[in-house]
Amino acid sequence: MVPAEKAHSGAVTAVSPLPPSYRAGWIHYTNVAPILDPLVLPPSVTAITGVPTRMNGALLRGEVDIANISVAEFIRHADRLAALPDFSVSVLGQVYSVNLFHTRPLPQLRRIALTSQSAASVALLEVLLRERGLSPELTRAEGEAQALLAQGFDGVLRIGDSALREWYGVAGPLTPEVSMTRLPHQRGGICVTDLSEEWYRLTGHPFVFAVWAFQKDAPPPPELLQAMRDARRQGIGQLGDISQRHAHKLSLPERVVQHYLWNFRYHLEGPDQRGLNEFAARMLPGHAPLEFLPW
Ligand SMILES: C=C(O[C@@H]1C=C(C(=O)O)C=C[C@H]1O)C(=O)O
Numbered sequence: 324m325v326p327a328e329k330a331h332s333g334a335v336t337a338v339s340p341l342p343p344s345y346r347a348g349w350i351h352y353t354n355v356a357p358i359l360d361p362l363v364l365p366p367s368v369t370a371i372t373g374v375p376t377r378m379n380g381a382l383l384r385g386e387v388d389i390a391n392i393s394v395a396e397f398i399r400h401a402d403r404l405a406a407l408p409d410f411s412v413s414v415l416g417q418v419y420s421v422n423l424f425h426t427r428p429l430p431q432l433r434r435i436a437l438t439s440q441s442a443a444s445v446a447l448l449e450v451l452l453r454e455r456g457l458s459p460e461l462t463r464a465e466g467e468a469q470a471l472l473a474q475g476f477d478g479v480l481r482i483g484d485s486a487l488r489e490w491y492g493v494a495g496p497l498t499p500e501v502s503m504t505r506l507p508h509q510r511g512g513i514c515v516t517d518l519s520e521e522w523y524r525l526t527g528h529p530f531v532f533a534v535w536a537f538q539k540d541a542p543p544p545p546e547l548l549q550a551m552r553d554a555r556r557q558g559i560g561q562l563g564d565i566s567q568r569h570a571h572k573l574s575l576p577e578r579v580v581q582h583y584l585w586n587f588r589y590h591l592e593g594p595d596q597r598g599l600n601e602f603a604a605r606m607l608p609g610h611a612p613l614e615f616l617p618w
Pocket residue numbers: 350352354375376392393394412418420421440441442443444445482483484486532533
């Protein structure tokens with residue numbers, strides 16, 4: 324509780340109550356760095372960060388008012404959530420950081436370890452397996468893909484920064500003559516299936532991993548939206564610097580991180596909205612088409 328009056332240096336000073344703060348939750352993976360790194364929060368907004376499942380839970384339990392959340396949770400709760408009309412984490416084709424690492428061809432997979440950080444990629448994997456008529460056992464298990472593969476899983480789903488690094492461990496190194504898109508999908512008995520690329524092959528649509536969602540009756544203050552748009556414009560203009568900083572943190576070549584970041588679609592444009600609706604229809608057959616706010 325904010326005190327209405329506060330004793331200070333012996334004098335009694337009137338302190339006006341602080342305006343209630345709007346609480347934001349940010350998934351802090353590198354793929355949102357072009358929006359989050361330059362973001363200057365308005366004074367009325369506070370923020371916490373965490374992995375996708377943590378942010379999904381925080382928004383659904385009302386611990387935060389806005390968060391970039393897994394698209395699967397947005398679809399499941401579309402009756403009470405709305406999404407910012409022009410923000411997304413989407414990709415057309417390869418994403419590099421949502422990977423199924425496996426030791427046998429997909430039709431022969433029996434036990435897949437799922438990351439507990441993800442809801443969207445788990446739902447995407449379920450859709451892709453169903454499309455192929457496959458039903459391996461799916462179990463949540465943490466750890467590095469290689470270690471889990473050595474422990475008896477024949478498939479491991481990983482997302483985010485660690486998945487990007489593990490992908491590069493299999494597909495790299497990147498040499499000056501080769502482009503990122505031409506790196507191999509397998510080496511040393513480990514195959515990497517990029518789920519976003521599989522989605523593109525299946526549907527021809529981008530895949531939307533995250534949207535910025537909020538309770539329908541509690542839209543964000545306009546100054547937060549403006550700050551986010553300003554930050555994104557600035558971030559996209561500084562991809563070189565942002566990539567350099569994050570490449571250092573991730574111990575990856577700058578060229579890899581730069582390609583990784585410019586490859587994202589951050590604006591929830593028409594193709595992304597169509598991809599999102601296509602995914603909603605496949606994830607929850609019979610789901611009413613999602614409505615997107617005008618802006
Ligand atoms: C592309 C990614 O997208 C993320 C994947 C999510 C999920 O699987 O639930 C949620 C948010 C996205 O930011 C990634 O983290 O690699």
